[in-house]
Amino acid sequence: MHNEATWTWVLLGFEFVGITGMWLVGARKWWGWGMVLTGSAPWLAYAIVFNKPGFIVMSLIWITTHSRNMIVWRKHASVTTIADRAPELIAA
Secondary structure, eight states: OOOOHHHHHHHHHHHHHHHHHHHHHTOOOOOOOHHHHHHHHHHHHHHTTTTTTHHHHHHHHHHHHHHHHHHHHHHHHHHHHHHHHHHHHHHH
């Protein structure tokens, strides 16, 4: 897959995955970050295949940011779930 025209369509498809993930993040779903991360990964492959060093750095920064956000949001979601259930846990 060394044809850049083909890559543009592949990347567009993955952008829809990333946009859906951002929609889920807006709905406070931590796993939306996983979809955003999935949508970012092909950019790194594209950058490596076509030797685009700026894109490699950019992709690694985005992948790191999305990974961090997914981890932080997941921890927060777990804490929130327990905090939300505190009254029923205390009553039991």
